[in-house]
Amino acid sequence: MLKFPIYLDYSATTPVDPRVAQAMIPWLTEHFGNPASRSHAYGWEAEKAVEDAREQVAALVNADPKEIVWTSGATESNNLAIKGAAQFYKGKGKHIITVKTEHKAVLDTFRELERQGFEATYLDVQENGLIDLAAFRDALRPDTVLVSVMFVNNEIGVIQPIAEIGEICREKGIVFHVDAAQATGKVDIDLQTLKVDLMSFSAHKTYGPKGIGALYVRRKPRARLEAQMHGGGHERGLRSGTLPTHQIVGMGEAFRIAREEMKVENERIRALRDRLLKGLQDIEATYVNGDLEHRVPHNLNISFAYVEGESMIMAVKDIAVSSGSACTSASLEPSYVLRALGRNDELAHSSIRFSIGRFTTEEEIDYTIDLMHKKIGKLRELSPLWEMVQEGVDLNTVQWAAH
Amino acid sequence: MAYSEKVLDHYENPRNVGAFSKEDEGVGTGMVGAPACGDVMKLQIKVGKDGVIEDAKFKTYGCGSAIASSSLVTEWVKGKTVEQALEIKNTQIAEELALPPVKIHCSILAEDAIKAAVADYKKKHEG
Numbered sequence: 213m214l215k216f217p218i219y220l221d222y223s224a225t226t227p228v229d230p231r232v233a234q235a236m237i238p239w240l241t242e243h244f245g246n247p248a249s250r251s252h253a254y255g256w257e258a259e260k261a262v263e264d265a266r267e268q269v270a271a272l273v274n275a276d277p278k279e280i281v282w283t284s285g286a287t288e289s290n291n292l293a294i295k296g297a298a299q300f301y302k303g304k305g306k307h308i309i310t311v312k313t314e315h316k317a318v319l320d321t322f323r324e325l326e327r328q329g330f331e332a333t334y335l336d337v338q339e340n341g342l343i344d345l346a347a348f349r350d351a352l353r354p355d356t357v358l359v360s361v362m363f364v365n366n367e368i369g370v371i372q373p374i375a376e377i378g379e380i381c382r383e384k385g386i387v388f389h390v391d392a393a394q395a396t397g398k399v400d401i402d403l404q405t406l407k408v409d410l411m412s413f414s415a416h417k418t419y420g421p422k423g424i425g426a427l428y429v430r431r432k433p434r435a436r437l438e439a440q441m442h443g444g445g446h447e448r449g450l451r452s453g454t455l456p457t458h459q460i461v462g463m464g465e466a467f468r469i470a471r472e473e474m475k476v477e478n479e480r481i482r483a484l485r486d487r488l489l490k491g492l493q494d495i496e497a498t499y500v501n502g503d504l505e506h507r508v509p510h511n512l513n514i515s516f517a518y519v520e521g522e523s524m525i526m527a528v529k530d531i532a533v534s535s536g537s538a539c540t541s542a543s544l545e546p547s548y549v550l551r552a553l554g555r556n557d558e559l560a561h562s563s564i565r566f567s568i569g570r571f572t573t574e575e576e577i578d579y580t581i582d583l584m585h586k587k588i589g590k591l592r593e594l595s596p597l598w599e600m601v602q603e604g605v606d607l608n609t610v611q612w613a614a615h
Numbered sequence: 616m617a618y619s620e621k622v623l624d625h626y627e628n629p630r631n632v633g634a635f636s637k638e639d640e641g642v643g644t645g646m647v648g649a650p651a652c653g654d655v656m657k658l659q660i661k662v663g664k665d666g667v668i669e670d671a672k673f674k675t676y677g678c679g680s681a682i683a684s685s686s687l688v689t690e691w692v693k694g695k696t697v698e699q700a701l702e703i704k705n706t707q708i709a710e711e712l713a714l715p716p717v718k719i720h721c722s723i724l725a726e727d728a729i730k731a732a733v734a735d736y737k738k739k740h741e742g
Contacts, residue, residue: 520653522678526618526626560650560676594632594682596657596674597650612649613731 217532218576222417222510222569223366223394224534228462229419229570235465236421239458247455248446258457265464269413269426272467273392273401276431281447282455285425286393287317289412290360292427292451293389294321296437297358297410298330301387305355311335311343311372312552314362318391322360337552340503341370349380358387363395363411367534367549367565368502369511371399378407387435393417393425397470398478398508403428409435415459419570420466424459427451477570482509484568484577491581495588497601501550501563512566515555516584518598519591521562527587531580534565560597560607618679619713625683630690633672635659641669643697643736647727654681654721658688658728662736666696673728680718684708684725697733 219227228236239261247262249255263277270277283289298308310322312334322332333351338344343361359381361372374390381388389410395401397418403411411428415421429435429450443452489512492498497517516524525535550563566580592598597607618626634657635642641662648654654677661670671689675682687708692700708714708722 518676520677520681522653523626523682526679594629594674595676596646596655597676599634599657599674607650612651612655613647613727 214575214579216530218530218580219532220566220568220572220576220580221532221534222572223369223565223567225416225422226419226569227571228416228421229466229469231469232420232462232465236458236462239461243457245457247457248444258455261457262455262460265460268464268468268471272396272471273403273411273413273428275403275428279403279428279431281427281429281450282460283425283427283451284423285416286315286391286412286414287425288451289414289425289427290315290317290389290391291321292437292440293410293412293429294318294358294360295325295440296450297387297389297435298325299438300436301357302330305353305357307331307333307353307356308358308360309333309335309348309351309356310360311337311362313337313341313365313367313549314360315366315391315393318360318362339553339555340506341365341368341501341549341553342503342506343372343377345373345376345380348377352380352384352386356384356386358389360389360391362391362393363401364392364398364508365502365549366394367547368513368553369394369507369567370502371395371506371508373506374408375406381409382407394508396467397474398510403430409433410437415463415466418466418470421459421462424456424463426463478509481568481570481572484572484574485509485512487574488512488566488568488577488581491577492584495585498588501553501555510568512568513550513563514566515550515561515563516588517561518595518601519562519588520560520595523591524562524564524587527591528564528583530583534567535563617715621687621712622679622683622714625686625712626679629673629682629686631670631672631686632674634674635661635670635672640739641736643732643734643739645728645731645733645735647731648677648681648724650676653677654724656681656685656724656728658685658725658732660692660697660700660729660732660736662697666698668692668695668697668700677721677724678718680712680714680721681724683712684714684721685728687711688725688729692729697736700729701733703729 245254245258247258266277266280387409391412393414409430414425501513643660646657657674659672660668663669673685675685705722705726
């Protein structure tokens with residue numbers, strides 16, 4: 213039985229795994245103690261739960277539990293890492309580097325640092341969405357103190373060369389931060405080998421609850437930060453605020469499941485994604501945004517040429533997906549990520565991000581393929597642009613009556 | 616975006632989708648808008664010897680309101696003389712479809728499409 217709309221937006225958020233929800237409940241009702249209470253058993257049991265969860269989170273990324281700091285989510289982790297490191301190391305230099313296709317939580321934090329007097333470089337990506345390592349090397353300056361590059365892109369799912377960037381940063385003594393919100397449970401992360409100093413995590417992209425995340429802060433060599441949240445000195449003074457035990461337990465359980473099941477799950481998801489890709493590639497004039505090889509299996513971002521974005525979204529309301537319309541439309545913001553790929557050779561196209569997850573079924577994929585065939589066909593039937601292309605007209609040569 | 620029932624009806628069941636041969640003596644073709652703006656409308660009218668529009672067809676690349684505006688216009692121009700068709704105003708289209716302010720440009724484009732189709736027809740019959 214299909215349930216509508218079919219959820220294909222796992223990169224936006226995931227449902228909490230029922231096992232995670234079960235694990236959380238006792239920590240709301242029965243075991244409600246404050247993990248910072250040192251004087252009674254309520255506090256002690258809560259503290260133990262928090263530390264067990266810390267071990268589970270650390271285990272997924274092969275880190276020491278002491279290197280994990282709880283936050284409210286990846287946005288806060290990014291803020292703490294980027295502002296915290298930049299401010300701590302500002303005596304060393306004022307130059308910071310990131311990439312144009314980063315999440316807004318990184319880009320907007322960089323903008324704030326620019327207002328505080330830092331100089332920022334926003335690297336271009338190649339047409340496949342990956343950064344060019346030579347261009348990255350060229351962007352480095354003697355006063356560069358921080359580099360921030362995301363592990364997996366949220367819109368197009370491409371995996372950046374984190375290991376290579378880490379080597380370069382370590383060699384130059386530059387702090388390297390990685391936003392891994394979209395990566396946990398999808399790619400292997402080994403912080404014993406990756407030369408990453410700071411890494412942001414989120415629970416709700418990996419079947420955990422919203423409102424909880426973590427920041428990895430390397431101990432050897434030690435990455436230093438200035439706290440952004442002041443108060444009771446929780447989390448070794450890096451992030452004050454009472455720890456939400458139930459949320460933390462949820463994140464720990466979610467990451468435990470991810471570690472144990474990701475290998476099998478990713479194979480299943482890859483098969484579904486390949487099925488979807490094959491089904492959609494039968495539609496003429498479609499193309500995949502972002503590299504297909506260096507990419508998580510969960511993501512498929514496809515452009516459909518000669519179809520307008522808003523009417524396409526109206527047409528596909530049976531599926532819950534995200535759209536980054538790459539052409540200008542009255543109400544749809546063009547996606548800055550797709551624009552950064554430099555795909556302006558197409559005069560008019562609209563794109564959909566399909567993101568597949570733990571509870572996606574083959575039946576849902578087949579329904580989606582069929583729906584897209586019908587709806588794209590119908591909209592193209594309506595499209596004068598499609599008609600012209602069928603007649604062999606090159607749309608780039610047409611003189612449009614702009615309005 | 617909340618669409619009116621009339622917009623949804625035209626979007627789900629667009630009237631008079633298709634094309635006439637541009638070369639046909641009695642056919643006037645108007646194409647307005649630009650892909651970069653998110654809307655392109657093509658409206659065609661087929662005019663009888665008595666100057667009355669016998670049939671109309673459209674194709675539109677654009678949002679639901681743009682599709683609905685052009686679909687509606689194909690219904691309205693039928694049975695009118697070309698001069699009467701020119702009297703159709705964007706405000707009437709917007710009112711009929713209950714277009715929100717951000718979608719008024721769709722009705723303007725539909726009015727422009729009628730003008731362009733009539734102008735093309737007249738050009739063929741000059742002199």
